[in-house]
Amino acid sequence: MQIKNIMIDQSLKELTQHRTVELPVACYETTINHNIHGYIPLHWHDELQFVYIVRGEALFQINDEEMVIRQGEGLFINSGCLHMAEDWNDTRCTYICLNVSPQFVLPKELHASYVYPYIQATNVPYYFLNPNESFGKEILDAIVKINQCIQKKPPRYEIDISVMLTFIWRSIVSNTPQIENDQTENMSYQRIKRMLNWIHQHYTEKIRLEDIARVGQLSRSETCRYFKRMIKTSPLSYVIEYRIQQSLDLLRRPESNVTEVAYQVGFNSTSYFIDKFSKSMNMTPLAYKKNQLEQWTNSEGV
Incomplete structure (x- = not known):
């Protein structure tokens, strides 16, 4: 079985059911x-x-x-x-x-x-x-x-x-000779999860670097270092990519249009959304929408 959409909640916890009652x-x-x-x-x-x-x-x-x-x-x-x-x-x-x-x-x-x-x-x-x-x-x-x-x-x-x-x-x-529980390291990962969770709750709104830093109780520069080390990108680049990923499901809906989707996921400019989407997905939002609709039509045998 192919799982095509990894469903996650606002804290990045996966929601996909990986078990049955009888066999977890x-x-x-x-x-x-x-x-x-x-x-x-x-x-x-x-x-x-x-x-x-x-x-x-x-x-x-x-x-x-x-x-x-x-x-x-x-x-x-x-x-x-x-x-x-x-x-x-x-x-x-x-x-x-x-x-x-x-x-x-x-x-x-x-x-x-x-x-x-x-x-x-x-x-x-x-x-x-x-x-x-x-x-x-x-x-x-x-x-x-x-x-x-x-x-x-x-x-x-x-x-x-x-x-x-x-x-x-x-x-x-x-093969684990000695287990360790580094509280400082543990707190670091809890902090990054907390900042990501906040982004996922507020991605449709205007987000500034200082907003993310405040949630993590860090300076702006330390927040950037956290994201670079743990997420391999900058905080605001992560916000943009997350908005793009959230737009995918909306674009697959037949009644949606690119401008509406752009504003729904937090972009304040359609052209900026198209530019960032194209760089991330190697196609425009409209091309993605048409491609997804064609796939759906073919799978339905229409």
Whole structure:
């Protein structure tokens, strides 16, 4: 199953349901550039995430670190960590995404010792899963097997998945010799989430750098450094990009027009919106709208 639109709330927390009542696990293949945004936008979720690259290459950002992950390789992304992904070198990257509730990896009696401390650890935002090392290969193989179980649903597959997840988590714990919980680092990520949350609540309004700085209780220059380090862009560039991403769903609506959408997402000039949209999406808003309507018409068989 391809998830084409990663739904997130104003705090960047992902809203996509990654579980059922019976099995708090989701596993699916996703092609990055099939997403409505053309990439997987910055977000976070409570679930643990495991990634296995089936084809191509992807640039991942986890918190303030970036890395290219290639075919056959993968990642473990810890609960609560900001992350995003984009196709690298136009390789039509496809990966298996396994999302797991932390409550499901071990019996609840073991959580205090072997789950909670690890999902709170600031020194374990992610692990690179290298297929040439036993630690990485074992987890990557398990991801593929879990995906097969979910697709085929053989008898008692839920038990098989539970066993494999316990094995995966044991590997994570065994390869984390000492956990750390740096309160200063933790506060830094809470601060950036707070500033992003404010932007998402007020993006339709006029936003100044000093407004964002006030929310983060930082100076203007320190706010810029925060965004450069953690988001890889400036605060106001982030605001513009967020407005553009919010415009995509509006442009897909048959009754919308470019000028109305521009003002709805916070731009005070249609020409400025068209310029910024074109640079971000490599097409004008009108071309995007026509393209989306054609795709919808073809999918409906009209």
